[in-house]
Amino acid sequence: MKLRFIETLQNIWKIDELKNRILTTLGFLLVYRLGCFVVLPGVDPSELGELAKQTDSGVLSLLDMFSGGAFSNASILGLGIMPYISASIVVQLLGMVIPYFQRLQRENESGRNKLTQITRYLTVAILIIQAPAYIYNLQYRAPQSILCDFSFFMVASTIILTAGTMFVMWLGERITDKGIGNGISLIIMIGIIARLPHSLVAEITSKFSASNTGGPVALLLELLLLFFVFIGSIALVQATRRIPVNYAKKIEGNKQYGGVRQYIPLKLNAANVMPIIFAQALMFLPVTFIGFLSNGEPNGFVNTFSDSTGFWYNFVFALLIILFTYFYTALIINPERMAEDMKRMNGFIPGVKPGKPTAEFIDTVMSRITLPGSIMLAIIAILPAFATIAGVDYSFAQFYGGTSLLILVGVVLDTLQQIESYLLMRKYDGLMKSGRIMGRSFGATVR
Numbered sequence: 001m002k003l004r005f006i007e008t009l010q011n012i013w014k015i016d017e018l019k020n021r022i023l024t025t026l027g028f029l030l031v032y033r034l035g036c037f038v039v040l041p042g043v044d045p046s047e048l049g050e051l052a053k054q055t056d057s058g059v060l061s062l063l064d065m066f067s068g069g070a071f072s073n074a075s076i077l078g079l080g081i082m083p084y085i086s087a088s089i090v091v092q093l094l095g096m097v098i099p100y101f102q103r104l105q106r107e108n109e110s111g112r113n114k115l116t117q118i119t120r121y122l123t124v125a126i127l128i129i130q131a132p133a134y135i136y137n138l139q140y141r142a143p144q145s146i147l148c149d150f151s152f153f154m155v156a157s158t159i160i161l162t163a164g165t166m167f168v169m170w171l172g173e174r175i176t177d178k179g180i181g182n183g184i185s186l187i188i189m190i191g192i193i194a195r196l197p198h199s200l201v202a203e204i205t206s207k208f209s210a211s212n213t214g215g216p217v218a219l220l221l222e223l224l225l226l227f228f229v230f231i232g233s234i235a236l237v238q239a240t241r242r243i244p245v246n247y248a249k250k251i252e253g254n255k256q257y258g259g260v261r262q263y264i265p266l267k268l269n270a271a272n273v274m275p276i277i278f279a280q281a282l283m284f285l286p287v288t289f290i291g292f293l294s295n296g297e298p299n300g301f302v303n304t305f306s307d308s309t310g311f312w313y314n315f316v317f318a319l320l321i322i323l324f325t326y327f328y329t330a331l332i333i334n335p336e337r338m339a340e341d342m343k344r345m346n347g348f349i350p351g352v353k354p355g356k357p358t359a360e361f362i363d364t365v366m367s368r369i370t371l372p373g374s375i376m377l378a379i380i381a382i383l384p385a386f387a388t389i390a391g392v393d394y395s396f397a398q399f400y401g402g403t404s405l406l407i408l409v410g411v412v413l414d415t416l417q418q419i420e421s422y423l424l425m426r427k428y429d430g431l432m433k434s435g436r437i438m439g440r441s442f443g444a445t446v447r
Contacts, residue, residue: 018422025179028171029190035077036070042153043074047145068191077164084169085281087122131161181415189411192404203396233409239268247347268373273410275324309385318378325374335362
């Protein structure tokens, strides 16, 4: 196994394009991580203790995790990539109800470019609201950290925070174009990974403290449970149902036609981690706006939806995940186009007529397998709440499923799939000895 791993690394290094893309990705991610520690001008970083305490638990802890700690550091990248994710959600939702956006979604490159431009403008609009809210919250939590006139600080910091998020968005797009993997997802993932060592140390310290009677046994059980949740998350991301498709193939030198059977793997969770990211972004918006604009004063709505272990927070979160799973699956899988492609290639599903009946059959199958997939996704997403109630440290509990683990699994598998594609195209062995890594893509595969 060790020799195979070394051989795979050597093969990756032999492919110049793949090597350059990986190094480019690592370089951009390094720039992002360094930017997370650059504090806003006019802020004393030694006086940010109260802001850090605010992000120890609740929804703001997740927001701080997604920003790689930049939120609690009062960094120039403090708002992270979530405003862009929120804008993307709004634009995709508009595509369901407004004909203009529906037309843009159906167009090819030009339509996508217009939607991207609209998303960027909407991101700026969200930032113009969210940045002052963040600054007001900073003034309320750590007023002594602001070293200059507040009015000037407000204007300057709003511009800097807006530019910071746009810069992170630009980094993500450059990674997607010139690197390996999805840039936005990788930026979120690297922020989550950056919090893992601190969370693990906090949990170990808690388990070995004098007040804790569980000690190493409890810690071992927690790590074992984490391993099983990790395996379950991988299984959920890769689970598929294979629909047989018969294709007519002309036998060379003969007027007869022979049958070739192939399979369309419809994924149990075709949307991968996107419903989690979308749902989490929506959970952030009302709390950050209402909570910050009220200058941090107690508020019933904020208290309810800031408690990530509470019933209503997890109920709404799970419901959003189920809805977004159906929504995003409908965006990326088009049964009518799949039916047309099969008909054009003389293919058919046994027992189903070509054309519209095939599209309806695929749509029915996709709807049926999406329901259990979305429910499983929602259950894994709210597991951290149960882990926290069971006594696991809050920051470490986020890795028991939830947004953190599913994003890590989904992004890593997608990135490895791209690397494997480069290796297979150059006729090298893939990353796995048998089979292929399953990512979000789908298509007909020969059994």
